[in-house]
Amino acid sequence: MKLFEVVKASINTREAAQVYGIDVNHHGMALCPFHNDRHPSLYVLDDHYHCFACGEHGDVIDLTAKLFDLRLYDAARKLASDFHLAPDKPLPEAIRRKMQHKTKAQQLRENERLCFSVLNEYRRLLLDWEKRYAPQAPEDVPDKRFVEACHRLPWAEYQLDILLQGDSYERGETVSELTTDGYIRKLQARLRKERYHEQPCLD
Template sequence: MNLFYGGYSMNLFQNVKYGVNCREAAERYGVSINRQGKALCPFHNDRHPSLYVADDHFYCFACGAHGDVIDFAANFFDLPLYEAAQRLAADFGVDANQPPTKEVLEKRRQKAEAQQLMENERLCVSVLSDYARVLRSWKMQYALQSPAEAPDERFEEACHKLDEAEYYLDILAFGDSYERAEVVNYLLVDGRLDKLKEKINGRDAA
C-alpha cells in the first residue's frame, strides 16, 4: 500500500532515504568532506569546518542545519522536499516504485552501526587524550616536594589513572574492532566519559 504525504507518494521519500548516501550526495554536489566527516557548511558563511556529514544525516555545529539526505538537497538547492527527493532520485538512479530489499535494509543497518561505533571511538579518543594531558600536568604540578608532605588528590589521581588512560588510548589506536568496542562500551556506560569531561573542564579538579 502506498502512503501519501501532502498528496505525494511516500515511496519516493523512503526509497531516496534508503538509496542515497548523504555523504555521497554532498560530495557529488561539490561539498569537500575530510576523513573525519567534517566540511565547510554551505548553509552559512563558514570559515572553519563545522558541518558533520554521515551516511544517513548531516549536522552543522555552527548554524544548526541538520536532517537527512533529502533535507540536505532541499537546503542546498533551495527546493521543496518533494522536488529535492525527485532530484536525488534522478541523480542517483533511484526507482520511486521499487522499495528497498531486505538485503539493502540490513546493509544500511550494519553500516549505521559501524559508523556510530566510529563516532563513539573518536569521542572517546578525544576525551581520553585531553584527560591524559590533564593527568600529566597534575603529576608534574602537584608532585611531592618532600616525603613529609601530604599528597594532593590530583597528584594521586594522576599516579593511579594515567597508565590506565594511556592503555585505553593504545587499544583505541591499535586494537582490533572487538577490543575497541569493549573500551568504548566501558567508557560510555554509567556516565564515565561525562565524568572525565568534568575533570577536564576543571569542575572536579578543586
C-alpha cells in the same frame, strides 16, 4: 516503496554532497556550508553527515533540504530526479538487500557516535587533569590523575583519530574493541561521576 526510503537507500550522501558542490577530501572531510568554516569540519559518510563545529547533521535528504532550503519531501523529490530514480518501480535487488542490512548499519553508526562522544569527553578530562594535577616539584609523588592523563591521553587521541579519519573497516574494528565487555559504557558512567565531583579548570 516510499520515496524517502528509496532515496536514502539508493543515493550515497558523499556522492550527493559532491554533486551539489561540496568538496569532500579523501578523509571524508569538507568545509561546512552551514557555518563560516575555515578548516574542514564537516564529516561526510556514505549515509550521513556531521559537522564537528556547528553540529549540523543528518542524512542525504536533510543535507539536500538544508542546502537548497527545501522541505524534506521536495528535497527527496529533487534527489530522485537529479539521480534518475524511479520510486514507483521495484527496487533493484542490490538495493533491497542493502535496506535489509540497514538496522545493523544503524546500530554500528550509533555505537560509533557513542564511542566518539565518550572518548572526546575523556580526552577533555585528561587534558584538564594533566594541567591541574601536574607535580609542583620534582620530588612530589605524582597524583594518580596526572599519571592516568600521561598514560591515557595518547591512547584516547589515537582512538579518536581513527574514528574521525579511518576507513569503515578501521572504524568498525575500533568500535568493536571499545564496546567489548561494555567498556565504553563503563567509561561513560565513570565520566558522569567525575563530572559530578569536579569543577572545570579555569586557566
